[in-house]
Amino acid sequence: MGDISVSGPVTGIDTQSIVTALVNAEQAPKQSQINKQSQTQTAQLSSIGKIQAALDAFRGAMDTMTKDASIGGLTAATSDANVSTVTLGSGASAGSYLLVVNQLATASKIATQNFAGGAKSVVNSGSTATTLEISQSGKSYGVSVPPGATLQQVRDSINAQYSSAGLSANILTDATGSRLVVTSTNTGAGTDITLGGNTGLETGTTVVGGPPVNAKYTIDGTAQESKSNTLTEAISGVTIKLTAVSALPTGVSDESKRIASTITVTRSNDTLKSSVKGFVDTYNALMTAIGTETKVTTNADGSTTSAALTGDATMRSLQSALRNELNSLAGSGTLKSLAQFGVNTDQTTGKLSIDDKVFGAAIATNPTDIGGIFNGDNGLLARMKTATDSYALSGTGVLASRSSTLTANIKDLQVQQDSLTARMAALKTSLTAKYTTMNSLVAQLTAQRSSVMTTLNALNNPKTD
Numbered sequence: 001m002g003d004i005s006v007s008g009p010v011t012g013i014d015t016q017s018i019v020t021a022l023v024n025a026e027q028a029p030k031q032s033q034i035n036k037q038s039q040t041q042t043a044q045l046s047s048i049g050k051i052q053a054a055l056d057a058f059r060g061a062m063d064t065m066t067k068d069a070s071i072g073g074l075t076a077a078t079s080d081a082n083v084s085t086v087t088l089g090s091g092a093s094a095g096s097y098l099l100v101v102n103q104l105a106t107a108s109k110i111a112t113q114n115f116a117g118g119a120k121s122v123v124n125s126g127s128t129a130t131t132l133e134i135s136q137s138g139k140s141y142g143v144s145v146p147p148g149a150t151l152q153q154v155r156d157s158i159n160a161q162y163s164s165a166g167l168s169a170n171i172l173t174d175a176t177g178s179r180l181v182v183t184s185t186n187t188g189a190g191t192d193i194t195l196g197g198n199t200g201l202e203t204g205t206t207v208v209g210g211p212p213v214n215a216k217y218t219i220d221g222t223a224q225e226s227k228s229n230t231l232t233e234a235i236s237g238v239t240i241k242l243t244a245v246s247a248l249p250t251g252v253s254d255e256s257k258r259i260a261s262t263i264t265v266t267r268s269n270d271t272l273k274s275s276v277k278g279f280v281d282t283y284n285a286l287m288t289a290i291g292t293e294t295k296v297t298t299n300a301d302g303s304t305t306s307a308a309l310t311g312d313a314t315m316r317s318l319q320s321a322l323r324n325e326l327n328s329l330a331g332s333g334t335l336k337s338l339a340q341f342g343v344n345t346d347q348t349t350g351k352l353s354i355d356d357k358v359f360g361a362a363i364a365t366n367p368t369d370i371g372g373i374f375n376g377d378n379g380l381l382a383r384m385k386t387a388t389d390s391y392a393l394s395g396t397g398v399l400a401s402r403s404s405t406l407t408a409n410i411k412d413l414q415v416q417q418d419s420l421t422a423r424m425a426a427l428k429t430s431l432t433a434k435y436t437t438m439n440s441l442v443a444q445l446t447a448q449r450s451s452v453m454t455t456l457n458a459l460n461n462p463k464t465d
Helices: 014-070 151-165 270-296 311-328 358-367 367-374 379-393 400-461
Strands: 073-076 082-087 094-102 108-111 129-135 141-146 167-172 175-187 193-197 216-217 222-226 229-236 238-242 261-267 297-298 304-306 343-345 352-354
Touching: 014 311, 014 400, 073 082, 073 379, 082 261, 129 151, 129 175, 141 193, 151 167, 151 175, 151 358, 175 193, 175 379, 216 229, 222 229, 222 379, 229 270, 238 261, 261 304, 270 311, 270 352, 270 367, 311 343, 311 379, 311 400, 367 379, 379 400
Parallel strands: none
Antiparallel strands: 073 261, 082 238, 094 216, 094 261, 108 175, 129 141, 129 193, 167 175, 216 222, 229 238, 297 304, 343 352
16 A cells, blocks of 8 residues: 555644554454464465375385385395396295296387388378278277378377387388388287288388297296296296396207206395384384474473474374374284384384394394284285375375365465455545545635634724724
């Protein structure tokens, strides 16, 4: 609101200060309410966001632990990294396996006839669009080829439309010209690509590299096949990626004599220690985030300051859900709780700590029991994930709903602020007009009084000759 001076020229009263005081008195209660609510809701929104981030990190860590089986204290290795790579997943157990790779799974690849004009050769010189049909595994994919389309444009169209369907296209160029090559990202027997339609590209095609075949390998002497070079079920809980055919001994040509590599899944106390510590650290990070946003701080003068979520029911409920799962018994061995192998809970902060002496003894004698507490459908990792689902789900979770509500409230408070500002501007304008009118009236009365007094004084004065 712009400052308007309406001090009376006759009354000498500072009407501007009066107007300002009246407007401020009218505005103060509502302004105080808006400011307080805005500050509170903004602080809570920020705190909810921090808790959401910490909870997402905790749940992500649990997912990782579940997938890589490290919390079970297992580690996997291969004696020949050129032939295969291995990763652990849930359900893995210790063991040793001999792997021989006789053949890798291959993909189908088909090339069109050669175009002497190169990649910019026009493949549709007609006046109407034609269609290239790409068929694989009983499915057909149509590619429209408009008039004037070039070989390169056909390639781009295939990649844009069907890369997610397992097809890719490229152009091979040499001194004689260019060919369109369509390749499958799917491997294994029966995934042959064929070209059809009425574009002319389907004429004179050539299969490149032979028909697609399955991977052939043996595990502990048992012959097996796979359409993919990534084996997810050959060994329970172990993913094997085949990368090369096993080598033959020097001077030997007999395919049955290929050299076996050894895949070992072993129990590692160091891995188990690291994983349990990782769980404790991630859990404590979540507890720290919750504690920071809910704590009450005692000031130097003895007064207290509450955090944005002090006393918040949602935070209490989340902490309770997590602690209930920590205190539940799990596993089928001798050890069934965290405390039994040295992982203790601080009753004040809710954080976990590791008693190295107890933990060291337990890991030396019962490492399988420790892994059993965390792993499995009823293990701690799975239960923790389930217990926090309702809080963490994107869009529909408790924290996401709280954030949406707070955001809406902050927007409503801004609308209230805009309305109050407009109303106070109107009030100041109205009061200014009234005091201006008052001063005008006083000025008129003062002028009239002066005129009357002049007349009276003239009448009272004696006439002089």
